[in-house]
Amino acid sequence: MSDAAKCPSARRVTVMINEHVADVRLNRPDKHNGLDWAMIDAILGAQAELRARAEEGGLRAIVLSGEGASFCAGLDMAAIMGEAARVPQLLVAGANGCTPERNTVQQLALGWRDAGVPVIAALQGNVFGGGLQIALGADVRLCDPDARLAVLEIAWGIIPDMGISVTARGVRPDWLHELSWSGRKVAAREALEARLQSGLLGQPEHMECVGARLEGRTPRF
Template sequence: MDDGQRRVSWDVTDGLAHVRLDRPEKLNALDSAMFEALVAAGSELVHREDVGAVVLSGEGRAFCAGLDFAEFAAMRDRQGPRVDAPRAQVGAARTRGQQAAHVWSLVPAPVVAAVHGVAFGGGLQIALGADIRIVAPDARLSVREILWGLVPDMTGTQVLPELVGRDVAKELALTGREVSGEEAVALGLATRQAADPLAAALALAGEIAGHSRRATRHVKRLVDIAGRVGLAEGLQAEQDAIGELIGSPEQVAVVERRLAGR
């Protein structure tokens, strides 16, 4: 499927959705059409019951180089549409830029980002919307907005501290320095590295998609609320989930397959 003037392409095969930022000639730089396409793709996947896992990747030489230079020129000249204009709310996000990153946390299926080349600014924040990030060792990542006199405004200030700690989040956002894929893993900015992050992401997502779909969706939701709700509420959510799963047709089928394979 194609969205937004060929800005994003995606397909679903055997329960695995592969979403590709598809503007390789611009290193998948973000413009208004790309924001719209990302939100459209993510919003559709929110409702796809046939999807067990999602891979988010970039075509060409990079994952995403961040905001298109033309958008910066529009800011300078105070002309053109604002990419952060309020829209109908998507989850907790009201602006298109935030929604392009936040929508991936709303997709009930686990999302794995495959990062190669560069993930700068908004591109990094889109990757942070995924549940798991697999990066090439020589990938370059940067919270780059400060270099343009801006702040991370696509959920980055809210997501980064949870991943790397407040002090590291401030250091990255206050300097805009680049980190390699290897350092990103050490900092907690990425999950793990792989020489071929796309192949690794597809393999991992395929494994996840092969598990009980209801169970994997509950795992994502339960881990996401940890620390964001009170302990009693979190423990009750665990019990609600396990109560829904035990003895369900899907869980019984999993048990039967496991026992048959012993």
């Protein structure tokens, strides 16, 4: 029998749990799932709900994706600045229910690791800035061949510090530096070479690599 449940934060993030697997979807497709305050609050709420579920033994894996054309195009700066009084909360450790060691934007990425179960991100379309850093918080990232990825914070003159020093440890450092400094958008196949992502959807040889990762073995790149 399936066990379906919805997260309370269903307007910006939907969570359906079926057979102990959580299907988590960013749900602002008209804005390419850009991060506004409602989306940020919903992601934090979903992470807390799933962490509690996992601690109860009712969760075995999480699949993270985005509705519509893109996974997540990053911060919606116009929407964020529309509530300017909240902006300092993004960088204050312990704000919005985060632990004292993390601020809000770090929690958006690192929070997926707290669930204690495998998290697989399915990426399509634009995966930019904060969207890419959220995806890096997953254990495995599978890309549509037409996806584009970018560490885009340089375009806003801000540091890409959403836990990336932890989440990007498997990424080639030279590529990570260049992409962070340039803001260049890369295609899914180039992102695979840089190890920003784990495999291409629909490519059996890449699925073998993903399976090896989940089993704790060294994948062949």
